[in-house]
Amino acid sequence: MKALRKKRWWILALVLATPILLLTGAHLQGKWALSRLRRDLTARGEKLLVEENEPQAPRRSNGEFRELMFLVSRIKGAEVGILCPPMGRQPEPGKLVPLHWLTNWPTGRARSNATWTVLTTALASSSNLLGEAQLLLKAPLPAAHLDYHLGFNMLLPHLASLKGFAQHLSGAVAESLQAGRLDLAKDQLRDLLAVGDLLKSEPILISQLVRCSIVAIGVQTTWQALQVPGWTDEQLLDLQRTWQAVDMLPEMMAALEMERAIVLESYGSMRRSPAVLTQYLGMGGGPSSSPGNAPGSLGELIDQLTGNAAEVATQHVLLPIWHFSFSYGDEAHYLKSMQFLIESGRTCAKQRSAEPIREAKRRIEEAAAAEGALAHVRHLMSRNFFGALVNSIDKALGAETQKEIVLAAIAVQRYTLRYGHPPGRLEELVPQWADRLPHDYWAGNALSYAANSNAAPRLYSVGPDGRDAGGNPTNDATVKNPALFTGRDMVWPVAVTETELPAALKALGCNTNDMR
Numbered sequence: 001m002k003a004l005r006k007k008r009w010w011i012l013a014l015v016l017a018t019p020i021l022l023l024t025g026a027h028l029q030g031k032w033a034l035s036r037l038r039r040d041l042t043a044r045g046e047k048l049l050v051e052e053n054e055p056q057a058p059r060r061s062n063g064e065f066r067e068l069m070f071l072v073s074r075i076k077g078a079e080v081g082i083l084c085p086p087m088g089r090q091p092e093p094g095k096l097v098p099l100h101w102l103t104n105w106p107t108g109r110a111r112s113n114a115t116w117t118v119l120t121t122a123l124a125s126s127s128n129l130l131g132e133a134q135l136l137l138k139a140p141l142p143a144a145h146l147d148y149h150l151g152f153n154m155l156l157p158h159l160a161s162l163k164g165f166a167q168h169l170s171g172a173v174a175e176s177l178q179a180g181r182l183d184l185a186k187d188q189l190r191d192l193l194a195v196g197d198l199l200k201s202e203p204i205l206i207s208q209l210v211r212c213s214i215v216a217i218g219v220q221t222t223w224q225a226l227q228v229p230g231w232t233d234e235q236l237l238d239l240q241r242t243w244q245a246v247d248m249l250p251e252m253m254a255a256l257e258m259e260r261a262i263v264l265e266s267y268g269s270m271r272r273s274p275a276v277l278t279q280y281l282g283m284g285g286g287p288s289s290s291p292g293n294a295p296g297s298l299g300e301l302i303d304q305l306t307g308n309a310a311e312v313a314t315q316h317v318l319l320p321i322w323h324f325s326f327s328y329g330d331e332a333h334y335l336k337s338m339q340f341l342i343e344s345g346r347t348c349a350k351q352r353s354a355e356p357i358r359e360a361k362r363r364i365e366e367a368a369a370a371e372g373a374l375a376h377v378r379h380l381m382s383r384n385f386f387g388a389l390v391n392s393i394d395k396a397l398g399a400e401t402q403k404e405i406v407l408a409a410i411a412v413q414r415y416t417l418r419y420g421h422p423p424g425r426l427e428e429l430v431p432q433w434a435d436r437l438p439h440d441y442w443a444g445n446a447l448s449y450a451a452n453s454n455a456a457p458r459l460y461s462v463g464p465d466g467r468d469a470g471g472n473p474t475n476d477a478t479v480k481n482p483a484l485f486t487g488r489d490m491v492w493p494v495a496v497t498e499t500e501l502p503a504a505l506k507a508l509g510c511n512t513n514d515m516r
Helices: 001-045 063-078 118-125 127-138 148-153 157-178 182-197 203-228 233-244 248-270 274-280 298-351 355-370 372-377 382-389 392-419 501-508
Strands: 447-448 458-462
Touching: 001 298, 001 392, 063 127, 063 157, 118 157, 127 157, 127 182, 127 233, 148 248, 157 182, 157 203, 182 203, 182 233, 182 447, 203 248, 203 392, 248 274, 248 298, 248 372, 248 382, 248 392, 274 298, 274 382, 298 355, 298 382, 298 392, 355 392, 372 382, 392 458, 447 501
Parallel strands: none
Antiparallel strands: 447 458
16 A cells, blocks of 8 residues: 555656656757757858847937928928828729829818818928928938837837828929929929938838838829829939839848847847736736626626636746746747748849749748647747738838839830830830839739730739739739739729719719819
């Protein structure tokens, strides 16, 4: 009997010790794997520290940048951004309404439609401030001084202000075009793109995404500009050179490298402070009840008890286990995943093709689908951090392709201005009207183009799926928010015809009783 009890104690001790040994083994294995991976990547020249990824330009005083932001904050009061005409809103897929057809348009805020008089008055109220801001844009400005060690706690109030300033400049371009001041409109378009260049040296994802948004504003504004007659070849060449200077993919890759360094630093912060870990998981608030249960009901009580139990279990069981046993392995998994993503993006930039990132995303999705429930716990934070970055390279590829479409459209217009008709093939543009064939990053080759003797030529990219739909601008069912270039192909829009105009104005919400 005594031997049996002793055996039971040994079995119990073994049962209790096994999880501890397994968790300790996971801790050591993860720590060794992370150390080895960091050492190997550093030897290959990868920059894994925040300070290594900071901009290398000398940190000049950013007094001019602060002055610009002060001017921008005062310009914001004119609310030109919300008074802008619908530059890129499509009444139907692949078609836009040129500005010269508009006399009024909805603003989204005001009860009555805006008019050119309203827009001109708003611009006049801020014209002096706008002039001062544009003068600052013409000189090389130092970037905002950011403390990248703050990571996700970094304050970035300038991003929304700069995007609003770009919208203001878009409204100024529209007003200049309507008044026939093409030289001024060209200069304002250049300044609009220069606003995005202020963020070029900020190696952080959100800054580069705002740059992509500013490029999109510039694209639709340029489309409207090209619908206005009277451009000279010299003016169009100047506009073409402005767009040629836009570069998105290298800066996005630099941002991903900085994001990687910030997250690696965040892992250290999470190991030092459970509160930081809880903050990153978004668990600061208490549990919420299901919307279907009335306050004070039994259902709400059960929801609260269940929610409290789940939170207690997560806080006092799951997180401590992750913290001790899995955090190093989780960090190694994140680092390995990010290296794969970054290398795929570099290959995209080298090949000027989206195929490497498409293949990378397929492999990432397959690996995620193959993971079991335990892997979800082991990779708790890397899944959160990495999941938000997978599609970031797509944003840069989309912006690069939009730039190429604009360059092609300008070159086609210059050719048409010279010969009275558009080219039959894009190859006819090289080398006089374009240095090289306009490129489709989604396809990895030249943009698609089809001349039409009875209408405007069809210029398009095959879009993110890489499949040529023949220049089809319609959206499929998966597109939740249809917009310019969200169709099956990314099609350079054509202007609505005069017979299509009444229906188009109605679709845009214009007051057709007050139209010329």
